[in-house]
Amino acid sequence: xxxxxxxxxxxxxxxxxxxxxxAQAMTPNAIAAHFDMTRQAVSKHLQILAECDLVTPAxxxxxxxxxLNGTKMGxxxxxxxxxxxxxxxxxxxxxxxxxxxxxxxxEN
Amino acid sequence: xxxxxxxxxxxxxxxxxxxxxxAQAMTPNAIAAHFDMTRQAVSKHLQILAECDLVTPAxxxxxxxxxLNGTKMGxxxxxxxxxxxxxxxxxxxxxxxxxxxxxxxxEN
DNA sequence: AATATAAGCAACTGATCGGTTGCGCAAAAT
DNA sequence: ATTTTGCGCAACCGATCAGTTGCTTATATT
Numbered sequence: 001x002x003x004x005x006x007x008x009x010x011x012x013x014x015x016x017x018x019x020x021x022x023a024q025a026m027t028p029n030a031i032a033a034h035f036d037m038t039r040q041a042v043s044k045h046l047q048i049l050a051e052c053d054l055v056t057p058a059x060x061x062x063x064x065x066x067x068l069n070g071t072k073m074g075x076x077x078x079x080x081x082x083x084x085x086x087x088x089x090x091x092x093x094x095x096x097x098x099x100x101x102x103x104x105x106x107e108n
Numbered sequence: 109x110x111x112x113x114x115x116x117x118x119x120x121x122x123x124x125x126x127x128x129x130x131a132q133a134m135t136p137n138a139i140a141a142h143f144d145m146t147r148q149a150v151s152k153h154l155q156i157l158a159e160c161d162l163v164t165p166a167x168x169x170x171x172x173x174x175x176l177n178g179t180k181m182g183x184x185x186x187x188x189x190x191x192x193x194x195x196x197x198x199x200x201x202x203x204x205x206x207x208x209x210x211x212x213x214x215e216n
Numbered sequence: 217a218a219t220a221t222a223a224g225c226a227a228c229t230g231a232t233c234g235g236t237t238g239c240g241c242a243a244a245a246t
Numbered sequence: 247a248t249t250t251t252g253c254g255c256a257a258c259c260g261a262t263c264a265g266t267t268g269c270t271t272a273t274a275t276t
Binding site for chain 2: 015018
């Protein structure tokens with residue numbers, strides 16, 4: 001059971017769920033309605049997301065509302081930080097040739 | 109064959125490889141020396157990383173030097189961008205109670 | 217020319233994954 | 247009080263995965 005954030009966001013369905021409840025916290029049934037798959041399947045994904053604290057369940061009567069824990073996403077961001085410098089430097093190297101392309105990137 | 113960047117960085121070994129060649133471009137054999145696994149296993153990982161352009165092979169005689177394509181990591185960063193606002197807002201909501209914690213976070 | 221080395225490719229294997237169906241339980245609705 | 251609804255849990259299944267061994271090819275070395 002290696003449940004880290006990276007493995008959690010690897011699945012496209014899981015990413016879609018995250019995006020969905022980012023806008024609005026939801027019950028498993030409500031989430032499942034957005035996908036072509038069983039509630040149980042969605043529940044499994046939610047369980048995985050909950051295991052690594054990407055999502056927090058809040059019981060309300062017989063319903064369980066899952067909401068996004070946005071903070072946890074920072075872990076991925078932190079890992080990415082290591083490379084941010086590299087891909088910035090890479091741009092600096094190609095200064096002359098890619099200067100125009102760089103400009104375009106900043107324009108949109 | 110769903111070879112997206114997210115699936116690529118899901119594997120811990122793959123992340124380690126990325127980190128390794130980020131510092132220094134390497135041949136499969138050189139990379140394999142850093143892990144407790146066969147060269148072929150590493151080669152498979154490299155193939156996956158290459159398939160989604162996270163890594164670029166450069167033939168040099170009979171050797172193939174794999175180097176990191178840092179730019180590609182931006183795709184993950186772009187996806188993360190959607191949530192950056194959320195996890196910043198979350199902090200603003202909890203203003204009073206978490207102010208001290210926020211301070212601690214900024215101190216280290 | 218013979219040998220050693222670097223690497224990709226193919227076939228196989230056990231483990232994990234994403235999904236299903238079927239069940240039991242507790243909260244709402246009737 | 248009975249039924250419906252929302253949910254988690256468990257067992258099962260086919261597909262994919264991470265790793266292995268064995269082979270071939272091509273470039274260096276001797």
